[in-house]
Amino acid sequence: MKHVGILAHSAEGSSLCYLTLCHAGSSKLGDHMHPDITMSTIPMGLSMSDWEQENLVPIRARLVKSAERLSAAGCDFFVCPDNTAHLALESNGPELQLPGLHIADVVTTEARRQGYRKLGILGTKWTMTKPMYFEAAQRKGLQAVAPNEMDRRYINEVIFSELCKGVFTDVARAKHVRIIDSLKASGCEAIVLGCTEIPLLISSESSPLPTLDSTRLLAHYALEVALGAQDLPNWRGGPAN
Template sequence: MKHLGILAHSTEGAALCFRAFCQEGFAELGPHDHPDVTLDCIAMARSMPAWDAADHQAIRATLAASVQRLARAGADFFVCPDNTAHMALELPGEDLALPGLHIADVVADQAAADGHRRVGVLGTRYLMDGPVYPRAFAGHGIQAEIPGDEDRRTINHTIFSELVNGVFTESARRDFTAIIERLAARGCDAVALVCTEIPLLITPDASPLPTLDSTRLLARAAFDTATGRRPFPTWHGGPKP
């Protein structure tokens, strides 16, 4: 089995990915068993000024240093359970020290397998305004639908003031449910939870639309890669076609 490296950027999403990866092992390999996994996290505070300044190259450099540490720890490949971070990871630059799975490709593959045609995208304002998911979904002929301006502000504020800090309130759940209902009214047949903390707030039974849980989908893809059931990744960062 291959050794997984988890490139953490936001802690709650990374912790959920770690747990979900190990739980896949418990279910399929036996009690207490899972492939080796190492998690590396450089505090997101180091990158927030660069996010606000749209200095994605600086963020890429920080993430690359984390991947290098995972490589030194013996990891064979990496995943990054932070959708927004992929905006930086996709930039041209020196190859990352390890090959990795791209979270948006994992989510888009599942959306296509489920037969979805128009998918609402819930994430940080950086991600919702960016190209990562429109590109990934377009490769499968799927339309990415972004919430309206006010809804995007609500989502982003909740992510950074609550979710990444481990705060999950009924008020936020109602807000997100209403946003998903508005996406359904616009013709969406699913919603992609592509801030990795959102699945901790919106569970499938609470959502008006079928959900694409980016965190657990990535964990499952990582497990399948580590156990040889999924082709080993070749992406070392950089632009995706």
């Protein structure tokens, strides 16, 4: 089996990815079995002011440092269970020391496999407005749309003031359901839970639309790579293709 590296950025999302990878491994390999996993986590708080200024250079440098740690630990490839962090990883800079799965590529590949044509994107304000998911969808022949500006501001605030701190309320859940309903009314056929904490708030049962859970999809795809059912990725940062 291949050795999986988790390049973590936010705590809740990376924890969910880790646990999903362990549990999925046990379901395929037997009790208490899963691929070797190493995680590197530089505190996200060091990057928050850089995110607000959209200064990707120091953010990317921290993520590169984590990738170097994973490579030194013997990982064969990495996953980064943080959608927004991929914006920094896609920015200009030296190649990463090991290849990784691109979360938007994993999600849109699954969307196409399931036959969806129009996707609603939920995530941080950067994930919902920057080109990453929209271009990834376009490469698969799909359309992606984001909520309106007011709803984007609300989702972003909840992510950082509640979800990233492990706080999940019925009020936030109800408001997210309303936002998903509005995307459904605009013709979306599925909703991308494009912040790795949102799946802890919104489940497939509570959502008015089928969900594409970026966190768990990434973990399951990583397991397939680790077991040799999928090829090793070749993306080492920079623009996705």
